[in-house]
Amino acid sequence: MTATSTTRAEIDFSVYNPYSMDFARDPWPTWDRLLNEFPVAWHRDLQCWMVSPHDLAAEVMKSPRFSTNFGDYKHAPPPKPRSEWTLYNEVMQYHLQMQDAAGHMRLRRLTAPAFSRRVMDVIEVRIRDSIVGVFDEIPDPRRFDVADDIAAKVPIRAIARMVGVPSDADTLFEHGLGWNLVRAANPLYSAEERAEFQQGTIPGLQYLIDTVREARSGGHTDDFIGTLIDTEIDGERLHDLEIVALLISLISAGADTAVDLHTMALLAFLTHPDQWQLLGERPDLHEAAVIEALRWGSMGKLGAIPRFPREDVEIAGQVLPKGEFVHFMLGPAWVDPKKWPEPLRFDITRNHAGNLVFGAGPHLCIGLNLVKVQGRLMLDEFRRRFGDTARLEGEVEYDPQHWNARRISRMTVTTGA
Numbered sequence: 001m002t003a004t005s006t007t008r009a010e011i012d013f014s015v016y017n018p019y020s021m022d023f024a025r026d027p028w029p030t031w032d033r034l035l036n037e038f039p040v041a042w043h044r045d046l047q048c049w050m051v052s053p054h055d056l057a058a059e060v061m062k063s064p065r066f067s068t069n070f071g072d073y074k075h076a077p078p079p080k081p082r083s084e085w086t087l088y089n090e091v092m093q094y095h096l097q098m099q100d101a102a103g104h105m106r107l108r109r110l111t112a113p114a115f116s117r118r119v120m121d122v123i124e125v126r127i128r129d130s131i132v133g134v135f136d137e138i139p140d141p142r143r144f145d146v147a148d149d150i151a152a153k154v155p156i157r158a159i160a161r162m163v164g165v166p167s168d169a170d171t172l173f174e175h176g177l178g179w180n181l182v183r184a185a186n187p188l189y190s191a192e193e194r195a196e197f198q199q200g201t202i203p204g205l206q207y208l209i210d211t212v213r214e215a216r217s218g219g220h221t222d223d224f225i226g227t228l229i230d231t232e233i234d235g236e237r238l239h240d241l242e243i244v245a246l247l248i249s250l251i252s253a254g255a256d257t258a259v260d261l262h263t264m265a266l267l268a269f270l271t272h273p274d275q276w277q278l279l280g281e282r283p284d285l286h287e288a289a290v291i292e293a294l295r296w297g298s299m300g301k302l303g304a305i306p307r308f309p310r311e312d313v314e315i316a317g318q319v320l321p322k323g324e325f326v327h328f329m330l331g332p333a334w335v336d337p338k339k340w341p342e343p344l345r346f347d348i349t350r351n352h353a354g355n356l357v358f359g360a361g362p363h364l365c366i367g368l369n370l371v372k373v374q375g376r377l378m379l380d381e382f383r384r385r386f387g388d389t390a391r392l393e394g395e396v397e398y399d400p401q402h403w404n405a406r407r408i409s410r411m412t413v414t415t416g417a
């Protein structure tokens with residue numbers, strides 16, 4: 001990756017329009033064009049670079065030559081003066097994506113024990129209860145909408161239970177904090193709208209600050225917040241606002257993304273009954289099933305965390321200038337035939353070594369154990385209630401306007417319940 005001068009490969013909405021219904025229903029021809037004709041290209045309408053092949057996307061994710069800090073974007077607004085900071089800005093300064101490489105590594109080291117299998121086992125019981133609760137709430141289990149009745153609810157409640165927020169605070173957590181947070185930093189909204197969403201996060205932030213303070217004064221616990229408070233490495237510890245900043249990264253990165261896991265996994269299994277039967281016989285394949293459902297669904301319209309070159313960087317003959325907006329493209333990378341033989345086949349016995357479903361490198365998904373646990377628990381509960389009686393009814397509907405996912409907005413199933 002060294003910088004030389006070249007002609008810029010450019011595309012526009014005529015090649016890739018992430019907000020068109022045709023694309024939402026059938027992304028494969030577009031992914032094919034990006035992989036074969038425009039592997040690295042500047043998107044004129046979206047004003048960003050797109051890097052699509054699996055190997056090149058991995059290179060961008062892992063490279064220290066790209067920053068994740070929005071402040072390194074050449075069109076980033078000037079930072080707000082400290083005198084105008086709200087609690088939202090106070091907390092955001094400790095957000096994972098705002099750190100330099102050393103600060104980011106420090107946070108990842110200090111937070112890693114809280115995401116271990118051991119802690120996940122402790123909180124699994126709470127997550128199972130919340131998933132059972134979601135299934136109990138389905139108004140008519142003989143005919144329901146997977147998108148609204150399961151997928152929209154499980155991820156945010158799983159995060160709430162992981163953090164230890166009790167269910168009587170769900171409204172504040174889901175609608176106050178979660179809803180506003182995922183919009184507060186979204187460049188598709190105007191500056192005024194973003195300021196309003198940021199303001200909407202404040203009661204939820206204050207609630208989390210109080211929760212962390214209370215946990216700190218309440219002595220040792222071996223659950224998630226307790227582990228974050230107790231972890232000490234080389235004399236370093238996390239302070240309260242760092243913990244709250246971590247909690248809000250989890251909500252902003254995990255509340256919306258994992259929605260697609262539940263719809264895509266059920267779509268995959270309902271259209272591949274042989275794989276559903278196999279999973280029933282081989283529960284050891286649950287983890288592979290979650291990864292394969294996400295890969296096969298390739299619902300990501302753009303990348304995960306945008307990147308900003310710290311200097312001009314050349315990739316596959318294209319120069320990505322310093323400070324421009326870069327997306328490594330998860331959707332096409334997950335079905336790149338150079339990495340995945342017969343990429344459109346849903347096969348839970350596939351070898352997933354080297355997959356990029358949860359990224360790679362320093363920003364590897366911090367929530368991947370939670371994703372695997374909630375995916376397994378949801379599929380288990382679905383099987384326990386409906387066995388192999390569930391069938392898709394009618395067409396699956398998509399929301400083409402969703403900013404970064406091929407979001408299924410309606411998926412009706414009938415069951416023998």
Ligand code: HEM
Nearest residue numbers: 096249250253254257258261304305358359363365366367
């Ligand atoms: C279907 C579900 C999910 C998928 C496919 C997914 C995928 C990813 C990917 C690809 C990255 C890497 C980003 C990069 O290098 O730019 C990432 C990062 C991240 N994910 Fe996930 N994720 C999912 C769910 C979650 C959940 C449930 C949580 C939280 C509980 C979460 C928290 C995070 C965080 C905080 C980061 C940033 C880590 C860092 O910057 O060090 N994700 N995720």
